[in-house]
Amino acid sequence: MNLFASLAAAVIAFVLALPVAAQQDVDRIKADVRKKFPEARIDGVRNSGYGGLYEVTGGGEIFYTDEGVTFLVLGAIVDAKTRENVTEARQRKLSAVTFDSLPLDSAVKIVRGKGTRRIAIFEDPNCGYCKRFERELAKVDDLTMYVFLYPILSPDSTKKSKAVWCSPDRPKAWLDMMLKDVIPENEGKCDTPIDKVLAWGKDKRITGTPTIFFEDGERVPGAMPMATFEKRLADAKAAIAANGRK
Numbered sequence: 001m002n003l004f005a006s007l008a009a010a011v012i013a014f015v016l017a018l019p020v021a022a023q024q025d026v027d028r029i030k031a032d033v034r035k036k037f038p039e040a041r042i043d044g045v046r047n048s049g050y051g052g053l054y055e056v057t058g059g060g061e062i063f064y065t066d067e068g069v070t071f072l073v074l075g076a077i078v079d080a081k082t083r084e085n086v087t088e089a090r091q092r093k094l095s096a097v098t099f100d101s102l103p104l105d106s107a108v109k110i111v112r113g114k115g116t117r118r119i120a121i122f123e124d125p126n127c128g129y130c131k132r133f134e135r136e137l138a139k140v141d142d143l144t145m146y147v148f149l150y151p152i153l154s155p156d157s158t159k160k161s162k163a164v165w166c167s168p169d170r171p172k173a174w175l176d177m178m179l180k181d182v183i184p185e186n187e188g189k190c191d192t193p194i195d196k197v198l199a200w201g202k203d204k205r206i207t208g209t210p211t212i213f214f215e216d217g218e219r220v221p222g223a224m225p226m227a228t229f230e231k232r233l234a235d236a237k238a239a240i241a242a243n244g245r246k
Contacts, residue, residue, distance in 0.1 A: 003111070025067065032069040050077050050086065062087055066193050095205070096217035099158045103160060103200055105191035107146035108164065110171045115144035117233050120213040122150040122201055125160040125177060127209045133223035134178040143233075147174055148197050150209055160189025216240055 006165040008071040030045040033056055041183050043059040053064040053073065064073040076087035123130040137145065147162060151157030160177065163184040166174035200210075212220045214232055216239040224232070 009206065011184055026054070029065065029067065029069060030056075033065060036069060048077065048086075050079075053077070055090070060095060062094070092218050092220070093229075094218045096203065097213060097214065097219070099215050099217055102146065102213065103148075103196065104146050106197050107148045108170045108174050109149060110145040110175070111143075112140065112145075113142040115142065117142055118144045118215045119233070120146040120148060121150045122197075122206055122209055122211040124151050124153045124157050124209040125164070126151075126157045129223050130210045131178050133210055134175070136223075136226050136229075138175075138179060141227070148201070148222045149192075149194055150197060150201055150206065150211075151194065152198070152207075154207065157187060158180070160184075160192075161194055162192050163194040165188070165194065166190040186234065222225070 001124070019182050026045050026047070030042060031043065033040070034042050034093050043055060043058045046055050048064060052065065052066060055063055056063050063072065064077070076085050078085050099118065107120065107193070123134075132200070137143070149161035151161040160183060164170060164173045164177065166188045167184045173184045177184065208221055210223055212224075214220070215237040215238040218232075218236065220232065
């Protein structure tokens with residue numbers, strides 16, 4: 001074998017070994033974190049791409065460590081060039097769900113216009129932010145909303161949620177209550193999926209209302225300005241189209 005061929009073979013072997021070595025580093029760091037913090041839930045470790053830090057995820061949380069696991073960083077990484085909050089973007093990606101995996105049959109379905117754009121929203125009937133956001137949503141056309149009754153603020157929230165579900169016209173009952181403060185006139189004695197929704201939300205770490213899921217699966221906690229909301233609807237539609245889905 002000539003010198004050129006020998007060098008080429010060495011380079012190829014080195015390049016092929018890189019992924020294996022990188023994975024070994026990740027596995028070692030994961031093991032070290034688990035050893036030093038046995039009480040913590042550790043789901044994954046990866047190279048963050050910033051300052052030699054490794055991203056550690058677990059239980060829906062993100063933190064960072066170095067190669068030797070000599071320290072932990074609890075906070076956000078912000079890209080100085082793009083000004084993007086990298087940690088927040090990763091958090092949204094990690095908390096995303098497949099839209100159709102949501103228990104949609106347990107939601108109040110509200111359709112405006114053609115309804116080609118879809119969102120799911122978890123709301124408490126006594127949540128002031130939810131009421132203000134609903135007033136803004138009332139102006140949005142071409143939207144299908146799956147409203148999940150998510151009473152986490154008080155026993156009264158549960159009572160009102162049950163009354164909405166047990167109403168003959170659930171969308172009207174919900175909107176009348178949120179937009180006009182008209183509480184449904186029934187005792188909420190029918191079978192409801194509220195416990196199922198609460199269990200699902202707890203499993204997905206939904207701790208506040210409103211919490212919005214867009215059709216591309218991305219989760220956004222809290223209300224947002226309508227301009228931002230419309231952009232997120234467009235982004236979700238573009239993401240779905242890029243993945244070859246209608």
